[in-house]
Amino acid sequence: MRYAQRGYLLLLNGMALLAAIMLVWLMVAVVLSVVIRNLGLQPSAWFFLSTEYAMFYLTLLGAPWLVRHKGHVHIELLTSVLPLPVLNILSRGVSLLCVGVCGVLAWKGLDLVLLNIERTDYDVRAFFVPKWILTIVFPISFTLMAIEFGRFVVGHEILHSGEAGIKE
DSSP, X not given: OHHHHHHHHHHHHHHXXXXXXXXXXXXXXXXXXXXXXXXXXXXXHHHHHHHHXXXXXXXXXXXXXXXXXXXXXXXXXXXXXXXXXXXXXXXXXXXXXXXXHHHHHHHHHHHHHHHHHHHTOXXXXXXXXXXXHHHTHHHHHHHHHHHHHHHXXXXXXXXXXXXXXXXX
């Protein structure tokens, strides 16, 4: 079981690291593209395509890690004034709702991937890219997010802190 946990954490951290690398690539690609245009040249279509895909991927690859570390955005106005027993019930209820939504999105994402593979769909722009390469991240990321939200439903820790303000 310990190896499974380590592998799981390695997967989450690896996905987050890949998302971070993609974020750096976005910055580099935009700067290079602007420099190339200012020199009167035309940047490669690959720049535009890779940044577009990176924005999509980094959002989904980093999301499970953010859920694990409570890095998501939520409004603390209500949760900060609730008594602890009510906060506990509300937080677990919200987490359960998130598990359900992520589960549905993972299922529909898998359905989309399988449809893309069955139809041999391509994303046709500067290059022909099989669509399943884009959509494969849906079932993976949403399944991992469902697992992470599930930890807040049944675990000792709850999703919301019950405190207002920045915690640093």
